[in-house]
Amino acid sequence: MCRWNAYFGDPIVIDELLYQTDHGLIDQSLHARQGVETTNGDGFGLGWYGAAGGEPARYRSVTPAWSDQNLRDLAAHIESPLFLAHIRATTGTPVQQTNCHPFKHGRWLFVHNGVLNGFHAMRRDLMLAVDPELYDGITGSTDSEVLFYLALTFGLERDPLGAVERAVGFVESTGRAHGVEHAVQMTLGFSDGERLWAVRYSSEHRSRTLYVSADRATVQALHPDNARFKRLTDETRVVVSEPLSDLPGVWVAVPEATALVIQRGQDEQVPFRPQVPEPAAA
Amino acid sequence: MCRWNAYFGDPIVIDELLYQTDHGLIDQSLHARQGVETTNGDGFGLGWYGAAGGEPARYRSVTPAWSDQNLRDLAAHIESPLFLAHIRATTGTPVQQTNCHPFKHGRWLFVHNGVLNGFHAMRRDLMLAVDPELYDGITGSTDSEVLFYLALTFGLERDPLGAVERAVGFVESTGRAHGVEHAVQMTLGFSDGERLWAVRYSSEHRSRTLYVSADRATVQALHPDNARFKRLTDETRVVVSEPLSDLPGVWVAVPEATALVIQRGQDEQVPFRPQVPEPAAA
């Protein structure tokens, strides 16, 4: 169980989202409300893109987010138009930096909240399916990182959503071969620095929570006096595991088995349908 | 807000108390029930005396206790007749090893749950009162460590309870000089390897919880079939911030403003009465 946030829009100082909200991610590290666990103290990570594009920067630590002075300092001094932050509550794998999200490959960042059920039994089979060229990039021991590398293997860079659908389908079919009926429980956030994808899905269709901020016009109409909302632009979108405030109408639940594509211009919302990849694809 | 446990009795493997209980200290690090905070994830410490006496050993870490593999391994392999364990929830001072309890001086170990209200304003005055010979031994920045050094200054080694009463009285009078009415909130555990003291006290007489295990005969009469309790001896006493189980009759609340002296033979329970030390004593 973890929590994550992602921001897409005009550059903001990162702590506006992480610290300067009623119930931001740092607060959630101690007091999550909608998760399985209230504490997410097994490390955290922040990945951000610069205004000029290029590969993202990343800061990860095994310290609980709530007490990390460096995170506080960095968040207060770094501006970014696109970033993902994650706080971790391990389901058993070690608390170490290489197990902290976001995972990174080239321009890609990837965060996961959830679990691959039966992971320990099927870990070897999943690892075998990872492209041998990519295999040595796996430096941690989590289910989440393997899921990311499966998505890379199945074509994340050329067909992002299709690749994730194939990765999830592959995990589900591997799970069934190991007697696991509902192998995947997840919300995912990932980005290449241009677009931000957010997916809510679980094999048993009872997925972890995920919310996206309503569009600017709606938010401003509902809260005409809110100074922060006055600064919103049409491009601003925030995706969160749980709402950052109790303000009505601001946070919209992402439907079950759904993917969002957040981008300049019109965003998209599409069904998320796992696919079992062709044998050749693996 | 913190939580602590202390054990006095026949040598046991430490994890019997820390891990092999319904609601032991490691469980409390994530799920405290009676504290101000449910999470105590800002480091921990374990101090233990060997069967042969001598100075205690200590293991402290800024890792949350619940995920520390070393603690699990050490607790499973070390036997001790007398040990104190502490999990920390900082009230603002940095998460660093030198701020983790137990504090240690020669044969003495010391743990504190609570807070010195107004500490930041009176920190300098309290530090000035510490014996210049002892001053450089202070390596952290917590109120708890200063309280320990004040107790050492006021004679902990020759008159343990009196010294703590003077230290607390001194903090209270310093607090009043700074406009703080109720400066001290505490439960304390400390030991020289021979005896174990436990104190429950706060200036406003609304102290943090503290419990001591009932005597062997009572516990065994109430739970005649409990295998663990069959092994109890008359000397065994456990002191805890909150009960390790819900078994009725096993845990007795320590009264407000009271000190326990746990030792071979008859234990003692006495009132705890802060004293303002003579100017010369400081």
Next chain:
Amino acid sequence: MCRWNAYFGDPIVIDELLYQTDHGLIDQSLHARQGVETTNGDGFGLGWYGAAGGEPARYRSVTPAWSDQNLRDLAAHIESPLFLAHIRATTGTPVQQTNCHPFKHGRWLFVHNGVLNGFHAMRRDLMLAVDPELYDGITGSTDSEVLFYLALTFGLERDPLGAVERAVGFVESTGRAHGVEHAVQMTLGFSDGERLWAVRYSSEHRSRTLYVSADRATVQALHPDNARFKRLTDETRVVVSEPLSDLPGVWVAVPEATALVIQRGQDEQVPFRPQVPEPAAA
């Protein structure tokens, strides 16, 4: 024994100085050549000012600099016109984040290489001299941090070099009162975001090494084909504990008992003369 670097000039990506040099600070963390110790693995810190001014950001860690992935990532993504980096080799005080340089107060950053001889004996006297209003800002346990707070106490913000001369004079006179003949061994770097000061001094006039980069014209004349040097401007100055390369003529030793003031326009080089502060000043 520590090593530090400071940069003043047009904004550069920080890793150009820390990593992209023959013998940069990260290399010095494992292989220092001119220090008392070759290894500086007891933590590090980086403080930097943004192009827009304001308070500096800071990243400190107890990890050795050579293996810190976050530092590598941050340095590769952060641009700054003025920054200080420090690698630590402790002379005995704990390895903890609050003991890592640079120390910070408002807009000020401060790094120290050296030692206050006899510090443990005179620590209490030095702490007593710190302005009571500033006292609680001291969160670590090093001699360096106390020296910084003495400088703040003696007027760093209104008369930077004079304040440091008084702080050093005070430490020397306190040292003599404790029977220490040569109390101060130091090179210092400090900044308010506008100017950068660098001081080389020791009571016995055998100070740790300190170098400053030669002026643009000299460097370019000596190395007309060096691509990096082509980009130098007249304002660029780098101060280092030991040279970042073996190129002749590039690094000029700062004389004994000397302070540099690096600023827009003409820099200054002045003698550094400790002063015993008036009793009233303390």
Next chain:
Amino acid sequence: MCRWNAYFGDPIVIDELLYQTDHGLIDQSLHARQGVETTNGDGFGLGWYGAAGGEPARYRSVTPAWSDQNLRDLAAHIESPLFLAHIRATTGTPVQQTNCHPFKHGRWLFVHNGVLNGFHAMRRDLMLAVDPELYDGITGSTDSEVLFYLALTFGLERDPLGAVERAVGFVESTGRAHGVEHAVQMTLGFSDGERLWAVRYSSEHRSRTLYVSADRATVQALHPDNARFKRLTDETRVVVSEPLSDLPGVWVAVPEATALVIQRGQDEQVPFRPQVPEPAAA
């Protein structure tokens, strides 16, 4: 490049070996003399067996050994008849606890100094050869841990030296398939709590250094006045990457391509000959 020590004999307090020697392992963490690197600051580990047998305990940390207060405290309080300690200098894999030696499986401890050349290219092939039942026990990312799991796969528990010979042979043949001529560089120490094995081997027959203490009679005859040596028994053996002192005649170099079996009664010294395992064995 790493350094390690192992002790077999009558129970001693661990710090006698780690700290109370001229050039013990903790000193070697900063000032190794015979290694490729002088600094071994990328974490360390200590594994020890109790006098009563059973599974070993272990303490590992990413802190450099020289500054770890817990290690100092533990070593001063723990007695053991058989222990292995290791300090790490990474050849590139992350500094994290799961990458620190000794590795552990049931009653077995395993330390490695050296490198599998070409590891990143052949990592996947090596991982595939690990027994699927054991696969999920691999929690780190080092070559050393994979070598340990290959040895377990090839029968470490029933034929210790044969299993290691097969594991090394398998790595060498995998290396050759990847175009690596000399894949293995190693000294190994491993134990089941009853016996201690030490191996010196490299594919190119230019192995890292390894020494074993001379027998009691020799050592005492050479140094008749040495108090420490007076306490030696016939069973005491110490194996070290580099000598703990300069005393002549005390440390005997283990020959190239040789294994020692240290046990109660007569120790053994045998050639170490890698074997390519039968396909079926994998």
